[in-house]
Amino acid sequence: WVAASLTRQHLPSARLSGDLASPGPPHFDVVVVGGGHAGTEAAAAAARCGSRTLLLTHRVDTIGQMSCNPSFGGIGKGHLMREVDALDGLCARICDQSGVHYKVLNRRKGPAVWGLRAQIDRKLYKQNMQKEILNTPLLTVQEGAVEDLILSEPEHGHPGKCRVSGVVLVDGSAVHAECVILTTGTFLRGTVVIGLETHPAGRLGDQPSVGLAQTLEKLGFTVGRLKTGTPPRIAKESIDFSILNKQTPDDPSVPFSFVNETVWIRPEDQLPCHLTHTSPRVDAIILENLHLNSHVKETASGPRYCPSIESKVLRFPNRAHQVWLEPEGMDSDLIYPQGLSVTLPAELQQKMIACIRGLEKAKMVQPGYGVQYDYLDPRQITPSLETHSVQRLFFAGQINGTTGYEEAAAQGVIAGVNASLRVSRKPPFVVSRTEGYMGVMIDDLTTQGTSEPYRMFTSRAEFRLSLRPDNADDRLTFRGYEEAGCVSQQRYDRAAWMKSSLEEGISVLKSIEFSSSKWKKLIPQASISTSRSLPVRALDVLKYEEVDMELLAKAFPEALKKYTECRELAERLKIEASYESILLCQLQEIQDMQRDEALQLPEDLDYLSLRDVSLSDEVREKLHFSRPRTIGAASRIPGVTPAAIINLLKFVKTTQ
Numbered sequence: 001w002v003a004a005s006l007t008r009q010h011l012p013s014a015r016l017s018g019d020l021a022s023p024g025p026p027h028f029d030v031v032v033v034g035g036g037h038a039g040t041e042a043a044a045a046a047a048r049c050g051s052r053t054l055l056l057t058h059r060v061d062t063i064g065q066m067s068c069n070p071s072f073g074g075i076g077k078g079h080l081m082r083e084v085d086a087l088d089g090l091c092a093r094i095c096d097q098s099g100v101h102y103k104v105l106n107r108r109k110g111p112a113v114w115g116l117r118a119q120i121d122r123k124l125y126k127q128n129m130q131k132e133i134l135n136t137p138l139l140t141v142q143e144g145a146v147e148d149l150i151l152s153e154p155e156h157g158h159p160g161k162c163r164v165s166g167v168v169l170v171d172g173s174a175v176h177a178e179c180v181i182l183t184t185g186t187f188l189r190g191t192v193v194i195g196l197e198t199h200p201a202g203r204l205g206d207q208p209s210v211g212l213a214q215t216l217e218k219l220g221f222t223v224g225r226l227k228t229g230t231p232p233r234i235a236k237e238s239i240d241f242s243i244l245n246k247q248t249p250d251d252p253s254v255p256f257s258f259v260n261e262t263v264w265i266r267p268e269d270q271l272p273c274h275l276t277h278t279s280p281r282v283d284a285i286i287l288e289n290l291h292l293n294s295h296v297k298e299t300a301s302g303p304r305y306c307p308s309i310e311s312k313v314l315r316f317p318n319r320a321h322q323v324w325l326e327p328e329g330m331d332s333d334l335i336y337p338q339g340l341s342v343t344l345p346a347e348l349q350q351k352m353i354a355c356i357r358g359l360e361k362a363k364m365v366q367p368g369y370g371v372q373y374d375y376l377d378p379r380q381i382t383p384s385l386e387t388h389s390v391q392r393l394f395f396a397g398q399i400n401g402t403t404g405y406e407e408a409a410a411q412g413v414i415a416g417v418n419a420s421l422r423v424s425r426k427p428p429f430v431v432s433r434t435e436g437y438m439g440v441m442i443d444d445l446t447t448q449g450t451s452e453p454y455r456m457f458t459s460r461a462e463f464r465l466s467l468r469p470d471n472a473d474d475r476l477t478f479r480g481y482e483e484a485g486c487v488s489q490q491r492y493d494r495a496a497w498m499k500s501s502l503e504e505g506i507s508v509l510k511s512i513e514f515s516s517s518k519w520k521k522l523i524p525q526a527s528i529s530t531s532r533s534l535p536v537r538a539l540d541v542l543k544y545e546e547v548d549m550e551l552l553a554k555a556f557p558e559a560l561k562k563y564t565e566c567r568e569l570a571e572r573l574k575i576e577a578s579y580e581s582i583l584l585c586q587l588q589e590i591q592d593m594q595r596d597e598a599l600q601l602p603e604d605l606d607y608l609s610l611r612d613v614s615l616s617d618e619v620r621e622k623l624h625f626s627r628p629r630t631i632g633a634a635s636r637i638p639g640v641t642p643a644a645i646i647n648l649l650k651f652v653k654t655t656q
């Protein structure tokens with residue numbers, strides 16, 4: 001087996017014992033195809049759950065590659081990272097070891113919408129991710145291009161379906177598996193575009209995945225086409241930073257991972273970012289050269305919320321658009337101009353760059369480019385990310401129409417955990433909309449599909465105040481430990497300690513009660529109204545912006561000092577105090593939604609021929625295509641009317 005000998009150079013010998021070394025076609029519990037952000041998380045999660053896992057990817061040296069921006073997190077995306085971390089995933093911990101500029105966005109708004117974000121050293125991230133992946137117990141890593149799937153008879157009781165039982169590589173060799181997860185990113189029939197030139201590639205310098213795209217099409221999956229792009233890279237020494245606005249990192253840095261109290265680098269050693277803006281000359285160059293820019297003319301949808309500079313100029317002409325100059329790494333000579341994704345011919349990109357303040361003499365080292373690729377309509381997968389039509393086949397990441405490393409990572413963990421649970425015949429691990437942003441994203445995708453690259457936003461979640469970055473461990477770590485087995489004992493113990501400390505702290509804060517005039521004397525900094533006649537609890541005083549646990553502990557050292565010794569605990573007590581009353585109101589709405597979600601629709605319900613329920617043909621087709629698992633999910637499918645939901649509800653109640 002040719003590919004196996006390649007891997008030997010990269011792997012510790014222990015990794016090759018067992019399946020790959022034994023005679024006959026190798027057999028694994030879970031095979032993951034693709035070593036990007038979804039694939040690494042999926043492979044590591046399946047292995048953490050106890051499955052013998054194989055990660056098959058084109059090149060081991062591109063595992064963990066950041067194809068576009070040198071940053072992780074942001075508003076909504078930072079929430080997803082915290083949830084990945086709560087399930088013991090990798091990206092948050094790796095970012096704490098690889099960042100060069102940590103900053104929490106949206107600080108002026110409430111903690112529910114804070115966006116943890118960091119500029120990341122690309123090289124370090126890749127190194128740290130590869131180290132982690134290559135040292136994960138039960139995980140084997142193998143170089144190779146997957147071209148085809150091996151299919152077999154379905155499990156009993158599922159007529160009309162088939163089941164995946166392995167993959168075939170480009171050299172014809174086979175690997176058998178109980179479950180297969182495809183995380184092929186932008187590689188399915190990928191085409192790279194600069195100006196009028198196009199060539200087949202998954203991203204610049206990497207071969208596309210054509211055989212696998214054809215296999216999926218032959219299997220009857222509905223395939224769409226999307227596009228995205230990346231900016232040029234600029235030589236750092238050629239930029240005049242002295243005339244630009246400088247942004248410094250936070251001090252102290254807030255780590256992404258619950259298990260870290262600090263990040264690897266001190267704030268004073270971190271690198272700054274700089275802000276500049278486009279000029280009218282940039283608009284002119286773009287508009288005068290549209291005929292030389294085939295990516296812009298393509299009908300495939302691009303990312304609405306991370307658009308190219310061409311689409312910004314076309315949609316919002318005569319505006320100065322922001323360009324953030326971001327470092328690519330500690331010892332990198334390159335700067336990434338965020339906001340300047342472009343597909344003009346290279347010489348025009350250079351000309352355009354020179355029209356931007358601070359970049360007048362800038363040297364372009366690599367041109368920006370676009371990529372167009374196939375994605376699979378995500379309504380073809382269940383909330384556990386398994387496909388409806390092929391048993392034990394899972395999809396995760398950009399293949400499902402999403403964009404972004406964090407969206408990919410979150411789907412990766414869910415697919416890895418569920419593939420492993422499927423192997424051990426345990427119920428799927430599904431995160432609901434009331435439990436996490438992961439649940440919101442997967443529910444949106446599987447019930448509504450997407451016709452443009454989908455990215456996470458806080459506005460997509462109904463229960464923003466409950467789904468905060470600070471409490472992701474409380475929402476997911478215990479379930480991950482008990483139901484999926486993907487969480488380590490150490491992480492579980494830490495989350496359990498935090499939960500009991502919070503509960504205890506809140507009850508102590510509730511028990512300290514005084515009149516408001518007494519509080520005024522105790523904490524003069526707080527703007528407590530002295531007209532209140534009822535006693536005021538310390539928990540209520542903690543809600544005031546100017547009050548924190550340190551201040552309260554000065555007044556009551558014996559009762560409260562111990563809650564200030566861990567910075568995270570003190571901050572979380574303050575957050576819990578601020579949201580206490582609003583969350584009590586939200587609880588009822590959450591319970592209502594959970595009740596709807598608990599009403600399961602039979603998996604094999606044939607909506608097209610179901611005569612006992614009155615449904616329009618349009619609704620039948622929508623339900624048939626999306627196959628919602630619950631009444632709640634059915635109600636969110638656009639076009640499924642409230643009347644149809646009532647009829648479905650009656651049907652479910654009579655059949656259960």
Ligand code: FAD
Nearest residue numbers: 034035036037038058067068146185187229397398404408
């Ligand atoms: P990827 O990270 O793409 O990883 C796919 C992996 O699968 C690769 O390792 C590949 O080698 C492997 N693979 C593919 N096919 C096979 C096969 N048949 N056999 C074996 N291995 C295979 N995101 C944003 O949020 N904003 C942006 O502006 C943005 N711009 C982008 C611009 C470009 C040019 C590109 C390429 C991507 C951009 N992205 C952007 C997307 C971001 O990179 C992805 O969302 C993220 O990397 C997706 O992760 P993934 O794991 O799904 O796929």
